[in-house]
Amino acid sequence: MKSLCKHPAAIGISILLLASVLLTSYTDIKSAISGKTDTLKLGPFVEAGFPFISTSVDARKLGPGYPDDNIAARTLALQLGNNAYACFDTDLLRWSVAWTGKFLPMVLMAQISYNDFFNKSNKVTTVPGRPTSATGSYAGWFAGKPGFEVPRAGKAGQPSWVPMPASEGRWKGVYVYGNKAVLNYSVKNSNVFELPGTAVFDDQTVFTRTLTIESATEALFLTAAEITNGVGSEVKGKIAYIYQGANKDTVTAVAVLGKGNADIKPDVGNGRYLTVRFPASSKTIETSLAVWRGPAKQKAAFEKFCKKQNLSFPDFKKGGPSQWTETVATSGKLSPDTAAYVTDVLTLPLPNPWKRNVRISDVSFFKDGKAAVVTFEGDVWIVEGIDKNLGSIKWRRFASGLHEPMSVEVVNNTVHIFGREGIVRLLDINHDGAADFYENFSNAMAQSVESREWAADMAYAPDGSFYIAKGGAQSNGPGVTPQVAKGFRAGSSQNGTILKVSPDGLTCEVIATGFRGPYIGLHPEKGILTATDQQGNFVPSTPIYLIKKGDYYGVEPTVHRDDNPPIAPPLTWIPHSVDRSSIAQAWITGDKMGPLSGSLIHFSFGAPGLFKVLMDSSAAITQGGVSFIQGNYPAPTSKGAVNPADGQLYVTGFNLWGSSSTGISALLRLRYTGKPSYQPAGFQAGKQGIVLGFDSELDAKTAADAASFEVKRWNYKRTEEYGSGHFKLDGTTGEETLPVAASYLSADGKKVLLLVPGMSDVMQMEVAYKLSAKDGHKINDHFWFTVNNMADVDLEEQGFKNVDLALLTVRQNETVAAAVKEEPATAERGKDLFQKMACAGCHSEGLRTKGMYGPPFQNLYGSERVFEDGSKAIANEKYIRESILTPSAKVVKGYNEEMPSFTGVLSDSDIGSIVLYIKSLKK
Structure with a gap:
């Protein structure tokens, strides 16, 4: 057994996604995965007529x-x-x-x-x-x-x-x-x-x-x-x-x-x-x-x-004759206005006359609202008819032959693509709707043959330059270059970096190093640069960073420096169980998205779904947090852009590396309906506790009840191992539950203050809350954040009066890590944990291996396991426990080491329940 949740990327809050959605034109995903579908017959990857x-x-x-x-x-x-x-x-x-x-x-x-x-x-x-x-x-x-x-x-x-x-x-x-x-x-x-x-x-x-x-x-x-x-x-x-x-x-x-x-x-x-x-x-x-x-x-x-x-x-x-003269028309699917934000679907052009797969990796917009999308197979499509009703969407192929492109930017109405060949500018010389000249805007960046040294992301900067992110040369590729550390190959001298390409494309400079798999976001007007990284070796959990030139972000094999730089802290960490695979970010510019206008949005490949990012700049080091934006996400969400025509956020992505979704690809519109939003709108973590603001006014009774909230915290350990367990502030394993001494509602009814004794800098905090809005809407959600450097909370400025700070002292001596009574181990609890811990995203409870990133669980218990080093063992309780707590100890032959330790995350009873559940799957 590889372990209980394997990776590259993906987990989430929920398994939200049903593979049967028609949103991507993969009308029968299970059949498509097995290769038996009658609805998606693909031609060869290499097309005979293209040179x-x-x-x-x-x-x-x-x-x-x-x-x-x-x-x-x-x-x-x-x-x-x-x-x-x-x-x-x-x-x-x-x-x-x-x-x-x-x-x-x-x-x-x-x-x-x-x-x-x-x-x-x-x-x-x-x-x-x-x-x-x-x-x-x-x-x-x-x-x-x-x-x-x-x-x-x-x-x-x-x-x-x-x-x-x-x-x-x-x-x-x-x-x-x-x-x-x-x-x-x-x-x-x-x-x-x-x-x-x-x-x-x-x-x-x-x-x-x-x-x-x-x-x-x-x-x-x-x-x-x-x-x-x-x-x-x-x-x-x-x-x-x-x-x-x-x-x-x-x-x-x-x-x-x-x-x-x-x-x-x-x-x-x-x-x-x-x-x-x-x-x-x-x-x-x-x-x-x-x-x-x-x-x-x-x-x-x-x-x-x-x-x-x-x-x-x-x-x-x-200019030459167009390679593709036909246009494919599809009809989108509008979501009912059931919440403040809903996802409409722009149906993909499947099937199409060329029997071409369409796995969209990014989207960008022309000034008139037309879209350019790029696919992982190397094609560019121009999309028209993106109106309110999505009744007649027109897809036209524009370019092909590109090398695993994952980014597109429309600059001055000209399409730019970032793939492994560099940044390519596509020019339609004779204006017949197809690119005639694939211009090398820039190949100044280094690029090795290692497959995980992705041309991961690109963003156009206000000064006319481009920022790009390059993946680290991880070991789970073809392995052409030498192994340099656990989980990493040598790759090029710029693998695992963020670079800035000059406006003329002739040069590039390294902005930041020390990444495993970075993706970026750039505010198109203010130039604020953010990035995420992929949990894995040297990356204990998912981080979001505010990028500063010259900083190093902790992945030793991609430091590319000799001066032993300090590790820059993230804006926030996100737990593995919430987002085990992060991708890009996007800023929502304009004022058409209601409370999300002006916000930074984080994309999760694994959940999948979108997160609103909040920042607390009151501390000496800016700290942040995230909350999940509920919605229907039928496929992994990787990249997105705001359409200048309607001001809405368009989201896309495709499946491959492991997600809680089994959908293959989708192009969505996150649309603001005008209905009330109940999302967190701001936060501050300080010495007195936590301030959490909301988009809507709250019910005074539930907001002022400390029992409405549960606060936890833990640290991670950054090591060469894949991911990290959870650790208390004293270094022992586990999480700490903090008492909430009292809670207060602000004068405007939109903020709560939680008095929390014993606040301290910590890598991960979680606030779970069950509240009611003033209009009666039930709010049952979580907020995850990091405390980098605490400052005093200015209570009066935040709208709180008559706060009894003495309560902090009264409860200061309470046990921080309150004893929790262990539930008995049962197979039923194990099944619940199999879903909650996102094991289902990587391991089948049956015999399925296709699309899975860890060994299947059916008939696992009692079977003989063969490992990468040639050794063998029987999958008994001891072995399963070891795989959960120390997954790198024994890696099953044919699988990669891509699962974090659940030390401090799962209790003995939890592990016992998972063992019982796996036992129950023996047929």
Whole structure:
């Protein structure tokens, strides 16, 4: 057994979500998960008519004669026809590999989960088929003189995972023209356009590179291929050859095609590099190259082929034909106005003419209220018809081929996407509704191939820059880079950081370090930057941070500093049982959202759902808290944005890593109905106790009754283990229940003051309350917060008079941790805890494993468990207890270590009840 609740991400207050909702067009989620649905038939991830996908590629094991340092995190994998393919490394401007046969296997995270929605068993992409040419991890072009082995060495012999300096060469972007891709990049001051392609002579496939070079102020050198086991070479006119094999029976060649271009010269460098020299020229150079590998006996046929070829560019700069001409219409679903805030559903375009999955990762808006959404599979859709009734929503595909994008920002009515390839600006040149130029706005940030080094989040800043968040290189990915700490790989030098990208996109600076899986929120006017992190190794529970430049946030493997910085405290912690997987934040600007206007909203992937964040700035260190916004959340909630047309918050997300929801994806509108809200509206934690404000006036009787409130507190421990148990202030395990000496209602009827003896700085506090509003509405809820640094509460300023502070002294000597009578252990209690503690989000009570992140419970008790280290044990009471309290002690083979300890959270009776419940599931 892995343990009782496994993770990456997700838990919540309740299991709110029913998988049967029609909100996402996944009309039968259980069938969709099992792959048996008739309502969602998906086409392949790679579409035949589109010229590329963005991906990472490991080509270090192509075989004898090929370089063994060939790995790239950011490439365009090009479909060139004739069953031929090539990968262009956009960091180093090189053809990393060209081959024939089959296209790349679809094994990356977005690819493998595309129609197997909960499959996270991603791998690194390798090259199938028959390779023709490859280059090592060095620049594909040099100016002034040839240069070959110029590695980007990082730590432990790994690549540094950064692009070549922009002054030497920079990726500019790719034009899509039908099924062709035209590459655009600079080499020094020269602007280069390249059309990759293929041709055939006899039974041989030739790779072609048609080039236009503008303003070559100095000679340029292209490295076309590296052959590490050459036995001889020659340059014959406009063709350079390197021979392989004892009898020189195999040859790799680069040729300058067609007539003319006598100054363009192929060559062989150091006996192993096939190169081409382009002269300095004030005129535009136009030429085509051919790269071929085959039997030496077919040299004559190849030479004949080269003389006859005369390739040219299409008229790509004016924009090409749209890839997707059809529009998909859906009808949304309005929620009845049953509360102050409700969630309307914008039905997704499923099915669609391209049989394309639609797992939305983010949403942004144009000034007129149109939306741009980006999907994890790399597509961008434009959404129109978002009006009050949602009666006719129109979806149109705008772009594709992006690399696991998780963020979109519409800036000056232009779509910007942040994926693993960097920030891409999408330009519709001919205004036909589809992007023609995928412009590289910025690839200045480092990016490794580790799957958890997500391009996690992006926010546009008032000064024209972008803030981005990059995931930490966690161990539960393909594992290409070395292990550096428990739960972490080396990744790049910027994994687990928040960065600021300059307004021109050419540079980026590190703002903060020490994150496991950060996501951000930025106030679009005030520039206030916030972030969350993912509970896990070095992160004891879910935090929300106010980000300050230069701060470090506690995850040792991503500190990226040598000065032993202090750990910045969070604005607030959130308990595992409330949100075990946090995502982004959004500020509600404008005045159309009632009491939520101006608020910071926190998104929970795990609950799923939204939380209102409150801040107490009365202390020396700002402290905060959260309350859950009740609503129907049919799928994980990850990102959101305010629509300028209606002022409402639109929310989206998709499932994969573990959530209390089984829905796959949704696009929702959190709508203010005008009905009364009973949410907390403000708080302060001070030496005298806790002030909690509400949106509506409260009933005086229940508000002034101390029995209406229950207050608890506990600390966490930050260690290399996954998450943390709960600990009292003296370091012993458990939680403390604090007495409420008295409660008072403010003069305006909207605030309560809880006099709490023994207040102290603490990582986590919880106030549970059962109140009535003045209008009779029952309020039964919780508020969770952190006390970073207490100050005196100005009672008069807060609206409280005649407060008897002597009651604090009277009750000061009461036992803080009041003894609680243990209930007897029963299987029924165990079943309740299975839901309350969110075990159900990770473990099936039956035999189901798909979509689950821990072993199933049926037939678990008494079974033999096999662990990652090869050892075995019987799943008896002792083993189950150990798995709950020390989950990292024994990890079941095939599962990751992704469950926190429940030490101090569950009592002996609680654990006994869970054991009895698991026993009862034995069939």
